[in-house]
Amino acid sequence: MYRYDEFDADFVKQRVAQFGDQVERRIEGDLTEDQFKPLRLMNGLYLQLHAYMLRVAIPYGTFNSLQMRKMAHIARKYDRGYGHFTTRQNLQYNWPVLKDVPEILKELAEVEMHAIQTSGNCIRNTTSDQYAGAAADEIEDPRVYCEIIRQWSSLHPEFTFLPRKFKVAVTGATTDRAAIRVHDIGLAIVKNDEGEVGFEVHVGGGQGRTPMIGKVVREFLPKEHLLSYLEAILRVYNQIGRRDNKYKARIKILVHETGIDEVRRLVEAEWERIKDTALKLPLEEVDRINEYFTPPSFETLDVTSRGFEVKRFEDRDFATWVRANVVGHKQAGYAIANISLKPEGEAPGDITDDQMEVVADLAEKYSFDEIRATHEQNLVLPHVKQEDLYEVFTGLKAAGLATANLGLISDMIVCPGLDYCALANARSIPVAQAISKRFSDIERQHDIGELKLKISGCINACGHHHVGHIGILGVDRKGEEYYQITLGGNANENAAIGKIIGPSFSYDKIVDAVESVVNIYLELRNGAEESFLEAYNRVGMAPFKEKLYA
Structure with missing residues (x-):
């Protein structure tokens, strides 16, 4: 596990002190909310529907017991006794009081944690495979390269104010558990025909109002060129990405409008110019950082206990x-x-x-x-x-944490929705709770099998509904909450964007509609071994639509 060096500790300490002064000036009225907004966002602090929300960075999702206990302490002392884990492997506190935030950040710094670059138009927390370093299908531990990206991207002067937020994910396994194809940049560790290990680089993925699957911009990138190639992509995006319209400012729009071939040409040209500069990654540095991720001292055990x-x-x-x-x-x-x-x-x-x-x-x-x-x-x-x-x-x-539902219908990704978020059109959490109760029988869930259901309360798609096997999007219809269903989405190595099945359902009908979709699948599947997604890909949308709207 990576530990802070002197540089990390120093700049986090300085940032905490700076933000403490900024908060004090905001409380005293010396800063308006418009003046304070960019300052708080650079420190992971949002103003949601009812209160502030603080987003804490957990680089590549790896942390330890000391850090978890500190987060528990903060939840108990400064919030309402809980935290919320997010789809970027971060933790959010939903009810901090503004005056307490500098103290929270100071306490986080004591255990080598912070909230820098968890918000704003910058390179966000690089995410990775949660099984990194443990998975049997892993080529190399991707966290080593996530850490290199973290060090390179933290406070990078050229990329502090990008056209929009920018998300990177890295996987080191044959199974994509990091959803790299729906990221601005997705990196897959691969081996070429000569057995050399490098990266397959995907660019232009994303969700939101215009969901897209990333395209391969380079099939094989040698390790030593990781940072120079990332820098080339970011430079091209920073120079010609849309800034006139925030809905068209993501790199996925640039790739779509410019075309992957032209984007590749621009990136490769920029890369040729910088690839042999100081950005070239010394392999000895990779080896040094790799030491922080040395596997634990496993015992020699029998295959089965x-x-x-x-x-x-x-x-x-x-x-x-x-x-x-x-x-x-x-x-x-x-x-x-x-x-x-x-x-x-x-x-x-x-x-x-x-x-x-x-x-x-x-x-x-x-x-x-x-x-x-x-x-x-x-x-x-x-x-x-x-x-x-x-x-x-x-x-x-x-502790109430032994629910046996991983990958089943009640194991949902859900955004905060209208209960917390000022951008939301509809509630997400109550819908998820109702679906969870409807499918409370764990044996029934296991009979249904793998089914990834994802819910978003608005088109920003924080609940990843576009890539849910069943996706639910909350929409506003003349002040009432309605829910649109998509089918066939997928976030793994076979990534796909779900398709809208038909007209949306009212709040009091959406749970029944989901159950109907599941029952239709159970009727048409070829035996219990055929998953929902396999059955959908075999028969298509028509039988679901016909029966659901009959």
Whole structure:
């Protein structure tokens, strides 16, 4: 896990002091809200519908028990006793008081955390595969390159005020768990025909009002040219990206309007000019940073623990949790334990201060003190011995964190919606809660199988509804909340944008409509092994539309 160096610690300390002065001047009235807005956004502070919201950076979703306990303490002391994990692997506090924010940032700095570049028109937190360093299908640990990107992009003078916010994701595995194809830049670690490891570079993905799948701008980029190539892309975007219309200011619009071939030509020309400058990445620096991500001291264990198998046989709830939430590890005798933050009837992604303490204790005792936040608003203990899984499960169950629904219909990505966000047209959280209750039978969920449902309260698509197997978009119709359904979206290596099935449904009808879609799938699938997405791709939209609107 990366630790701050002297530069990190110094500039975060300076920023905290600067922002404390800015907050004081705002409270005293020496700064207007218009003057204060760009200053607070540079420090991760938003003004939402009812209160301020502070977004805390968790680089590439990796953190430890000390940091989790600090976040629990802040939730308890300065907020309302909970935090909310986001789709950029960050944590949000929804109710901080303005005067307390400098103190919150000071406390975060004590555990090497901050809120810099979690908002504004800059390069945001680089996200990654939540199973990095543990996944069996991994080529290399992508967090090494996420950290290099973090250091390069933090306070980069040329890219502090881009046309719009800019998002980067990196995956190091054959399965894309980081949704790189719906990012401004997506990087996949690959091997070329000679066996060399480098990057496949995607550009121009994104969601929002104009959803697009990123296009490959370079099939293979050698490691040492990572930063120079990223710099070339950002320079082209910064120079010719739209600034006259914020809805057309994302790089996806530039790629769409200019064409990937011309964008590639411009990027390659800029890259040729700078690739052998100081931006060329020394491989010894890669090796140095790689040392921070050295795998833990795993023990030599049997492939399967007898004690684990016995407990799975004796405890049905444990067996169900293992089936849904436990993933194979690259090291024999270990497992990846997922923690669902989607219990029945609760707001997806929320976690209480007491639950944070429990996760911190379990990580420290059973997972080499590592925790991961996922872009699907859950948590992961990445390195757990099989023989310890039952103890982990027991601890999670006592804390209300053992919901066995990972990848199932109740494991939803959901934006804050109209309950919090001033941009939203409709509520998202109550819809998610109602769907969760409707499908509360866990055996029914397992029978339905993998089904990724995602909900956004407005066209900005913070709930990633465009890439949900079932997507729900809240819309305003003459002051009333309605919900549009899309089908067939996908965020993995087979990324696709969902298609609108038909007219929207009112608030009191949307849950019934979702259940109807699921029932139609169960009727037409070719056996229990055919997933929702597989069935949809086989039969298309027509049978769903015909029966749903009959």
